[in-house]
Amino acid sequence: MMTPFELIDLSMTSLRARQAARFFSKVKPRFRVTLERKNSDETLIIISGDEEEWQYLWTSEQLLTESSLFYIEEFSENPIGDCMKWYETIKGVLGCRIDKVCDWCPNKSIIDWLRAQQDSIEDVSMMNGHQNDVKFFLKTMKVFGELEIEIADYGSQFRMEIPEGPIRLYIYNSRFIKFEQFLRLNHQEIILEESEMTSKEMNRFLKSWMACESHFDLKYLMIYMYELKIEDVLMNIPYERTTDPNIMVQFTSSPFWSQVDSGLKIMRRDGKMATLPEFQDDRDHFFLLIH
Numbered sequence: 381m382m383t384p385f386e387l388i389d390l391s392m393t394s395l396r397a398r399q400a401a402r403f404f405s406k407v408k409p410r411f412r413v414t415l416e417r418k419n420s421d422e423t424l425i426i427i428s429g430d431e432e433e434w435q436y437l438w439t440s441e442q443l444l445t446e447s448s449l450f451y452i453e454e455f456s457e458n459p460i461g462d463c464m465k466w467y468e469t470i471k472g473v474l475g476c477r478i479d480k481v482c483d484w485c486p487n488k489s490i491i492d493w494l495r496a497q498q499d500s501i502e503d504v505s506m507m508n509g510h511q512n513d514v515k516f517f518l519k520t521m522k523v524f525g526e527l528e529i530e531i532a533d534y535g536s537q538f539r540m541e542i543p544e545g546p547i548r549l550y551i552y553n554s555r556f557i558k559f560e561q562f563l564r565l566n567h568q569e570i571i572l573e574e575s576e577m578t579s580k581e582m583n584r585f586l587k588s589w590m591a592c593e594s595h596f597d598l599k600y601l602m603i604y605m606y607e608l609k610i611e612d613v614l615m616n617i618p619y620e621r622t623t624d625p626n627i628m629v630q631f632t633s634s635p636f637w638s639q640v641d642s643g644l645k646i647m648r649r650d651g652k653m654a655t656l657p658e659f660q661d662d663r664d665h666f667f668l669l670i671h
Contacts, residue, residue: 383434383449388470413471414480415463423459425467427474438462464493471497482528483507491517500524508532511540518543526550563588568599571635575603579612582666586617592649601668602635608664613656619644627655627671636667643669 414426421441427434436452438459445453456462471477477498482505486494491513494501502525506514511534518540527546531538531553538556542549547568551557554572557565559581562572582603588594595601622645631640643655654670 383432387473411474411476412479413467413474413476414482415467415478415484416482417460417484419485421459423463425463427476436463436466438466460490464490467497479503481505485509486513486517488513488516491520495520502526504528506530511538515540528552531556559584563594566595566597568597569635570598570601570603572603575605577603577605579605579607579609580615582608582613583615583617586613586646586668589654590617590646590648598668599670600635601666603666605664605666608666610658613666614644617646619646621645621658622655627669630669630671631657631667636665636669638665638667640667 410429412428414428416424416426418424422437422439424438425436427436432450434450436454438454438456440455440457440459443453443455445451447453454462467478478494478501480503481494481501482503484504484506485508486506487510500522502523504517504521504523504526505528506517507528507530509517509529509531511531514529514531523543523546525546526548527543528550529552531540534556539561540556542551542557542561542565544566548571549565549567549569550571552573554575557572557575557577559577562577562581563585582605585594589598621642623642627643627645628640630636631638631643638657640657640659642658644658645653645655647653652670654668656666656668
């Protein structure tokens with residue numbers, strides 16, 4: 381019945397209390413942890429239960445918020461360092477691991493620390509990460525849920541392999557992913573922003589998918605392209621026009637968020653179907669829904 385903060389406070393009273401808290405947390409883990417680092421001045425840990433969440437913020441800026449049962453704010457000259465020390469102290473008490481890191485610009489020391497805690501993580505969101513740090517993270521940690529990447533400015537020669545583990549892949553500035561690498565991606569859900577792939581390459585992709593040669597486990601695909609020409613995408617590909625509402629309604633939800641009245645349905649060699657919109661408001665996005 382105790383909240384995470386109450387459990388932590390109790391565990392600090394005596395060695396016996398700490399051992400009891402650790403024992404019950406192992407029997408029935410109750411919490412999930414998100415580590416969020418917005419910038420060098422603030423680091424936040426979010427502890428989530430089934431219906432509620434508790435937040436602990438370390439900040440080097442002036443404290444603005446009073447602490448409560450669900451929120452603690454603490455001044456720190458080294459927010460990320462103090463956060464890591466606190467987590468090492470409490471992780472056994474709460475019986476939890478870090479499930480997600482987000483809005484994160486990791487460096488090698490932070491990545492090494494995270495790797496010392498665990499060898500895998502469910503969800504990762506790296507915004508404006510340095511290319512070498514992002515590469516090191518992906519080589520060091522296994523991500524098996526969602527992987528979001530935004531890499532700071534990189535040159536035309538930049539290349540980076542994408543691990544196969546994540547179910548959902550979202551790359552904001554994906555110019556470095558060329559067509560041959562794209563064909564090797566085997567994630568279930570793929571979103572690529574700022575892509576330089578062409579409509580003719582999307583035609584080659586569809587033919588590859590229809591022949592069961594690539595993207596066999598794909599569930600949906602969204603690619604932002606500079607000049608999408610549907611006639612080039614569908615060149616020499618048999619398709620069937622559909623207005624099936626059960627299919628059209630799926631385009632209104634994540635990740636498409638688009639109103640689609642009719643679609644063009646294609647069939648894979650094994651009988652699996654996929655639909656792309658016939659018309660859509662955002663003409664620069666290539667949508668593909670597998671169903």
